[in-house]
Amino acid sequence: MEQLALACVEEFLKLIGVLKAEVNRVWLGRGVPPPLLEALSAHVVEETLIALRLAKALDCDIGRTLLLTLAHELGDASQSLERARKEFEEAASLEARVARIAHELAIVAQAKRYLKMGLDVRKVLEEHVSRVLDEAAAVKRDALAQLVHEALSSSP
Numbered sequence: 532m533e534q535l536a537l538a539c540v541e542e543f544l545k546l547i548g549v550l551k552a553e554v555n556r557v558w559l560g561r562g563v564p565p566p567l568l569e570a571l572s573a574h575v576v577e578e579t580l581i582a583l584r585l586a587k588a589l590d591c592d593i594g595r596t597l598l599l600t601l602a603h604e605l606g607d608a609s610q611s612l613e614r615a616r617k618e619f620e621e622a623a624s625l626e627a628r629v630a631r632i633a634h635e636l637a638i639v640a641q642a643k644r645y646l647k648m649g650l651d652v653r654k655v656l657e658e659h660v661s662r663v664l665d666e667a668a669a670v671k672r673d674a675l676a677q678l679v680h681e682a683l684s685s686s687p
Contacts, residue, residue, distance in 0.1 A: 542609060542611065545609075546605050546609055549571070549605065550570075550571050550572040550575055550604075550605070551570070551572050553570075553571040554568040554569060554570060554571060555568070555569040555570070555571050555573075555574040555638075555641070557569075557638055557655065558641075558645075558652075558655075561652055561654075561655050562650055562651050562652060563645060563650055563652065567645070567648070567650070569641050571604065574604075574637055574638075574641070575600075575601065575604050577637040577640065577641075578600055578604070578633050578634050578636075578637040579597060579600050579601065579633070581632075581633040581636050581637055581682070582596050582597060582600040582629060582630050582633035583596075583597065584678070585629045585632060585633055585675065585678060586626070586629050588674050588675070588678055589625065589629060589670075589672060589674060589675055591625045591626050591629060592626055595624075595626045596626040596629050596630055596633075597630075598612075598615050599615050599618060599619045599624075599626055599627050599630040600619075600630040600633055600634070601615075602615030602616040602618075602619055603616055603619040603620075603630060603631075603634060619631065622666070622669070625670065628666055628669060628670050629670075629675075631666050632663055632666045632667060632670075632675070632679065635659050635662045635663040635666060636663055636679070636682050636683075638655070638659045639656060639659050639660055639663060639682070639683065640682075640687045641687075642655050642656035642659065643656065643686060643687045644687050647686075647687075660683060663679055663682075663683065664679070667679045
């Protein structure tokens with residue numbers, strides 16, 4: 532039992548290391564200079580906070596939504612998250628859709644920040660706004676549509 536607990540701690544520390552060391556690959560080759568690349572850890576924090584707000588508003592399982600959000604980002608680094616990552620990728624539940632929307636909204640928010648800095652990331656912004664709208668339309672909930680509209684209208 533003690534070995535299992537130690538293995539879990541080691542895997543957890545490895546995952547944290549991945550978050551701290553990696554950059555959000557969305558921005559690679561998209562005109563963002565290396566010193567300004569968003570850290571994966573920053574993206575995950577923003578994405579998770581957005582997912583939390585959306586999950587609360589839609590009264591869906593918050594813990595499951597947050598797990599799916601993290602699994603999407605860390606699934607490659609952890610076999611224990613593989614099932615959740617698959618659910619995220621397949622949009623197999625309301626919680627998976629919420630996690631996917633949170634992911635896209637976090638990218639949109641960062642794109643708006645980069646635009647304010649004068650970086651030309653309009654194509655990324657347009658692509659991810661389109662994805663957010665598609666995901667939200669698939670859920671068909673007025674509360675979600677309102678939150679997505681507010682997020683897309685706001686400036687970061």
